Amino acid sequence: LAKTTQPISMDSYEGQEVNITCSHNNIATNDYITWYQQFPSQGPRFIIQGYKTKVTNEVASLFIPADRKSSTLSLPRVSLSDTAVYYCLVGDGSNDYKLSFGAGTTVTVRA
Amino acid sequence: DAGVIQSPRHEVTEMGQEVTLRCKPISGHDYLFWYRQTMMRGLELLIYFNNNVPIDDSGMPEDRFSAKMPNASFSTLKIQPSEPRDSAVYFCASSATFASRQETQYFGPGTRLLVL
Numbered sequence: 001l002a003k004t005t006q007p008i009s010m011d012s013y014e015g016q017e018v019n020i021t022c023s024h025n026n027i028a029t030n031d032y033i034t035w036y037q038q039f040p041s042q043g044p045r046f047i048i049q050g051y052k053t054k055v056t057n058e059v060a061s062l063f064i065p066a067d068r069k070s071s072t073l074s075l076p077r078v079s080l081s082d083t084a085v086y087y088c089l090v091g092d093g094s095n096d097y098k099l100s101f102g103a104g105t106t107v108t109v110r111a
Numbered sequence: 112d113a114g115v116i117q118s119p120r121h122e123v124t125e126m127g128q129e130v131t132l133r134c135k136p137i138s139g140h141d142y143l144f145w146y147r148q149t150m151m152r153g154l155e156l157l158i159y160f161n162n163n164v165p166i167d168d169s170g171m172p173e174d175r176f177s178a179k180m181p182n183a184s185f186s187t188l189k190i191q192p193s194e195p196r197d198s199a200v201y202f203c204a205s206s207a208t209f210a211s212r213q214e215t216q217y218f219g220p221g222t223r224l225l226v227l
Contacts, residue, residue, distance in 0.1 A: 043218025
């Protein structure tokens, strides 16, 4: 399974854009990149997934360069309610569901 | 859909007692996962099932832990005997049949276990 590296924490202010970069140098050809969000006292929640280029949904955007060795989760105009832990996962799930959540990135949004 | 349902939401017990955590996955999902989350170790996968069959239990910490899935709509995680170091939040998650390689896991609200 591809190992991922992401910052432990990030601070931001309301209204700013938050970009979290995840490194996955040994990503395999069939691997997808998935991001989960976890609020305090809740289970993780899927927010976005991509394979290459750019993916956008109502919550976030995911930018994946051509070499796919990293990816950046972009949260536009964050609010206090976006304070959470964000996990980057890499895998195709075809043979092994051992997706490692790692420590994630704790994003703290301040007023 | 009600999502993944877990019970109880909170459990306080004494060392040596048996603890049973319950999970009802989302209807139609073929995969069920049990995770444990602590501050020290983060979110760890304990075991997962596919079509009610345990596929990988290598994450189960020791023989005191056991999990069953008697049918597609119910699973249990049992700890016997419980120890203070088992205190954690236990999450159950489910996902649909792996088809398009874009299946995501849906997590329940978790059971917060405290063993005194």
